[in-house]
Structures are given as C-alpha cells and as structure tokens.
Amino acid sequence: MFGTIRNVQIVDSTLREGEQFASANFTSEQKIEIAQALAAFGVEYLELTSPIASPQSERDLRAVVDLNLASRILTHTRCNVGDVRRAIDCGVHGINLLFGTSAWLRDASHGRSIQQLLDEAIMAIRMVQEAGLEVRFSCEDAFRTEPADLLRIYTAIDALGVDRVGIADTVGIATPRDVERLVGLVRAATRCDIEFHGHNDGGCAIANAHAALEAGATHIDTTVLGIGERNGIASLSGLIARLYLSDPSLVAQYQLAQLADLDTLVADIVGVSIPFNACITGDTAFTHKAGLHTNAVLRNPHAYEALDPAAFGRTRAILLGHRLAGRNAIAQRARSLGHELSDDQCRQLTQQLKARADAQPLSDAEVDALICACAQAHANGRADTSGPLQIAIAQ
Ligand code: HCA
Ligand code: CU
Numbered sequence: 001m002f003g004t005i006r007n008v009q010i011v012d013s014t015l016r017e018g019e020q021f022a023s024a025n026f027t028s029e030q031k032i033e034i035a036q037a038l039a040a041f042g043v044e045y046l047e048l049t050s051p052i053a054s055p056q057s058e059r060d061l062r063a064v065v066d067l068n069l070a071s072r073i074l075t076h077t078r079c080n081v082g083d084v085r086r087a088i089d090c091g092v093h094g095i096n097l098l099f100g101t102s103a104w105l106r107d108a109s110h111g112r113s114i115q116q117l118l119d120e121a122i123m124a125i126r127m128v129q130e131a132g133l134e135v136r137f138s139c140e141d142a143f144r145t146e147p148a149d150l151l152r153i154y155t156a157i158d159a160l161g162v163d164r165v166g167i168a169d170t171v172g173i174a175t176p177r178d179v180e181r182l183v184g185l186v187r188a189a190t191r192c193d194i195e196f197h198g199h200n201d202g203g204c205a206i207a208n209a210h211a212a213l214e215a216g217a218t219h220i221d222t223t224v225l226g227i228g229e230r231n232g233i234a235s236l237s238g239l240i241a242r243l244y245l246s247d248p249s250l251v252a253q254y255q256l257a258q259l260a261d262l263d264t265l266v267a268d269i270v271g272v273s274i275p276f277n278a279c280i281t282g283d284t285a286f287t288h289k290a291g292l293h294t295n296a297v298l299r300n301p302h303a304y305e306a307l308d309p310a311a312f313g314r315t316r317a318i319l320l321g322h323r324l325a326g327r328n329a330i331a332q333r334a335r336s337l338g339h340e341l342s343d344d345q346c347r348q349l350t351q352q353l354k355a356r357a358d359a360q361p362l363s364d365a366e367v368d369a370l371i372c373a374c375a376q377a378h379a380n381g382r383a384d385t386s387g388p389l390q391i392a393i394a395q
Contacts, residue, residue, distance in 0.1 A: 005213045008243060008250055011096075011195060012038050012236060013047040014223040014266060015064070016076045021227035024270045031060045032067065034224070034269070037262050039069035042254040043236070047074045047096055047221070051086045058090065065091040072134070079117070079124035079137075088127070094134030096166065096195075097124050101149060102141035105170075114149050118156055125160050136195055138166025142182065143174045150182070151189055158190035164219060165192055169208060172201030172230075176211035187216035195219035198234055200226060205234040206279075210242050224266040225274065237263060241279035245306055257313030280312050287317040291326025294318050298332055321362030323354045330371070337368060339375035349374045 015031055018024055026034070035046055046069070051058035065073050072093040077083040079097050087095050099117045100109045110117070121137055128135040137157045139150055154165050167183060174182075179196070186194055196212035196219070198205045209220045226235030237259050243250040263281040267274050276282050286309040288297045296303035301316065309316050318329055327350045334341050334349070341349065353370055356362060362370065 003214050005210075005243070005246060005250060007218065008213060009044040009219045010236070010239070011045040011047055011074065011219050011221045012043040012071075012223065013076075013197075013221050013233070014038065014227065014236075016047045016049045017197075017221065017228040017233055018223040018266070019049050020229045021223075021232060021270060023272065024227060026060075026269065028056065028060050028063060030269050032063060034266060035064045035067065035069060035071075037258070037265055038224070039067075039071040040255060041236075041258045041262055043071050043222075045074050045094075045219075046071045047076055048092075050075055050077045050083060051090050052077070052083050058086070061090045061092070074134070074136075077124075079121045081123065081127065084124050084127045088131045088133065092133065094136065094163070095128045096136045096138065097121065097128070098138040098140050098166065098168070100141055100170075101139040101153060102144035103146075104144055105141050114152065118153055121153075121157065122160065125157065125162055129161070134163045136164040136166050137162055138168050138195065138197065140168050141170040142167045143169050143178060144171070147182070147185065151185065154186050155189050158192050162192050164195045165190060166195040166197060167212070167217070169196075169198040172199030172205065174198065174208055175202075175204060176207045179208045179211040180215045183212045183215035183217050193218040195221065197221040199228070200231050200233060205232075206238040206242050209234045209239055210246070213243075224262055225270075225272070225278065227266070227270060235278065237281045238279045241307060244311070248311070256311055259312055260314060280307065280314070284317075285309075286314050287319060289319045289322065290324045291329065293326075294320075294329040295326045298329055321353070321357060321364065321367045323357040325350060325353055325357065330367075333367065334371045334375065337371055337375075339371060341375065341378070345374065345378050 014034055019026060038046055048061050048064060049057045051061050061075055074094045074096050075087045075092050076096045077087050079099055099121055106112060125135050125137055139145060139153060142150060157165055167186060183194060194217040196209055196217045198208040220239055222234050222236040222239050224236050226232040240251050260281045263274050274281050276284055288294045288304060293304045320329055320333055327346055330350050331341060331346045
C-alpha cells in the first residue's frame with residue numbers, strides 16, 4: 001500500500017560522502033573506529049570511498065573489509081572498467097555505481113550523451129555482476145534530469161537485473177512532493193530496490209528520505225551528523241528519529257542507545273560540536289523549559305515528547321532557574337528535596353525565583369538553595385527570602 005513503510009535498509013556513507021565534508025580527513029584508525037561503531041549500531045551497509053581515490057583509500061577499504069563486520073561493505077565508483085576492477089579486487093560485498101545524468105553534469109562533468117553513459121554503465125554493471133557482487137546504479141542529479149531520460153536509463157538498468165537503482169538529489173533542491181513523484185515513477189517502472197540519497201541544501205534531507213520511503217524506496221543513504229559535501233545529507237540520527245515517529249518497529253533492529261556516542265565520536269573526529277538541533281542527540285533534544293510545558297511533562301511526558309528519551313539512552317531535563325519557570329515544576333523540585341510547600345508558599349517562591357532570574361538565570365544549585373531558604377523561612381514564620389542565597393554546595 002502506498003505510504004506504508006515496511007522495511008528500511010540504511011546505507012551509511014560517513015566513510016564516503018562524509019569524507020567529502022570540509023573538515024573530514026579520517027586517519028586509517030579513525031575509519032576503522034567509525035566502521036566498527038556503525039556496524040555495532042546495526043546499519044545494513046557501509047559505503048566507503050573508492051580505492052582509486054588515493055593509496056590510503058585503498059588500504060583502508062581493504063582493512064575495513066578484513067574486519068568482517070556485520071554490515072555489508074560497499075564502495076562507490078564511476079562507471080569505469082579500471083575503477084570497477086580495482087574495487088572488486090578489494091573484496092567488497094557490493095559496488096555503488098553512478099553517473100551524472102542531468103544536462104548540468106553531462107556538460108560540466110563528463111560530456112557524454114545519455115546513450116554513451118548508458119553503454120558505459122551497462123558495461124560496468126555486467127562486470128560487477130560477473131564478479132558475483134551486489135550492484136547499484138545511481139543517477140546523480142536526478143532531480144535536474146529530464147524524467148524521460150531517467151525512465152529510459154532506469155528501465156534499461158533494471159532489465160539487467162541490478163540489485164538497486166539510486167536516485168540522488170545531488171544539489172538538495174527536491175521537496176518531499178518532488179521526491180514522492182519521482183520515486184513513485186521509478187517504482188512503477190522497475191522491479192529492483194530503490195536507494196535514495198538526498199542533500200540538505202534546502203533543509204529537506206530527512207523529510208525527503210521519508211517521502212522516498214513512503215513512495216517505495218527501500219534503502220536510504222545517511223551519514224553520522226549528516227556530514228558531506230557542502231552542508232551534507234540526511235543525518236543518521238535524523239532518519240532514525242523520523243522513522244521511530246512513523247513506527248518504532250522500523251528501527252527496533254538498531255542499537256538506539258549508541259546513537260549519541262556515535263555522533264560524539266564523529267563530531268570529535270571532524271572537529272565540530274553536535275548541532276543543538278540534532279534530532280535525539282542534540283544537547284537540548286529532551287530539555288523542557290517553559291512552565292506550560294514542564295507542568296504537563298511532569299504529569300505525563302507524552303504531553304510534550306513524541307520521542308521517548310529512554311529509548312535512546314538519553315534523559316529528560318526540566319529547567320527551573322529562569323523567568324519562564326512553572327510553579328508546579330518548582331513544587332515538585334521542592335518535594336524531591338523533602339519540602340512540602342503550600343500553594344501560597346509555592347506561588348511566593350515562584351515569584352521570587354522569577355524576579356531573581358530576570359536579572360540572571362539561576363543554576364540548579366541556586367534554585368535548590370532558594371527552595372531550601374524559602375522552606376526554612378516559612379518554617380521559622382517568615383516569608384522573605386529576598387536576601388543573598390546561602391548556597392551550601394560542594395565546590
Ligand atoms: C558524489 C555525488 C553523490 C552520489 C550519490 C549516489 C550525489 O559526491 O559522488 O551515488 O547516489 O550526491 O549525487 O554523492
Ligand atoms: Cu552526495
């Protein structure tokens with residue numbers, strides 16, 4: 001049925017597309033560490049840079065193949081006999097072939113007609129098939145390619161019995177509706193699996209990956225943190241979050257609690273921080289602040305959480321030391337510190353906290369000190385706690 005996603009296979013390209021990120025210059029040890037972490041997380045495929053890229057690329061590809069990981073190892077090559085032979089020789093499980101099919105890339109990149117590129121693609125595909133390996137052929141820049149050219153290419157390639165065709169939004173221009181249309185068209189014209197690779201220039205990479213799946217794609221390319229050329233492609237944690245929201249059973253086979261470590265590993269290696277707005281792994285992905293939110297979340301987290309932090313090994317945070325703090329959240333914090341405050345006392349305390357926070361946000365320790373000072377004052381028959389806070393905390 002259209003729209004129902006049944007099965008997703010992740011082709012993680014951190015070690016290929018991700019290596020094309022401006023500050024990614026992986027050492028051999030780092031590639032092995034990333035490959036092991038991705039395989040432990042459970043992605044079905046790892047795509048690595050072509051062995052013809054450089055001597056180290058070939059050594060690293062062979063080393064990753066030798067690890068015998070649970071993920072299948074792919075490399076990404078042009079439809080060139082020499083490149084394909086080198087890739088086969090490295091012992092990979094499959095080869096992801098590509099050709100630029102838009103007029104932009106045919107002019108600026110390789111100068112071939114559709115017939116010429118098809119002839120070369122067919123030769124390369126046959127070589128991979130004869131070697132008994134999995135083969136995928138992708139149209140680079142598919143969303144700026146004439147649909148008639150695309151259909152001609154995809155049907156000819158499908159007739160060869162390839163495992164998958166790839167549809168790449170190379171410059172990140174597609175909308176989810178464009179993706180739904182094109183993948184639907186290819187789905188109707190071919191029998192093989194369909195892989196989608198979407199760049200994030202227009203901020204649609206994850207939405208587009210999801211639209212591709214809804215329209216019949218089976219494989220999605222990701223990278224850790226979304227790193228890649230320019231501002232990258234769909235991030236692994238973003239895709240996982242999106243799929244979990246559609247149906248948690250789609251991601252049940254992955255070690256979800258390892259996502260945060262995976263993002264940290266790659267962020268450290270390429271010298272960036274995990275973006276604050278990264279799905280699941282962003283610092284504040286499970287932090288609640290405004291009183292309206294915190295009050296409801298304390299009653300039932302589902303009120304303002306579609307993702308369960310515990311499913312991803314993360315914890316929920318409730319912020320109190322700010323001017324938007326909620327009375328119920330403060331009452332609950334007081335209770336957890338052993339102070340049962342009346343409604344009136346709690347109202348006064350909240351007002352005092354907000355007045356202080358207007359000048360400057362309070363740390364957790366300062367919030368606790370204010371709660372304790374207030375409880376103490378009330379116990380002593382005073383209500384005024386406007387003086388300096390005595391914070392008894394280990395420094
Ligand atoms: C590239 C281009 C590519 C290929 C994607 C694919 C793109 O850097 O080689 O093989 O499906 O975005 O078109 O990453
Ligand atoms: Cu790409």
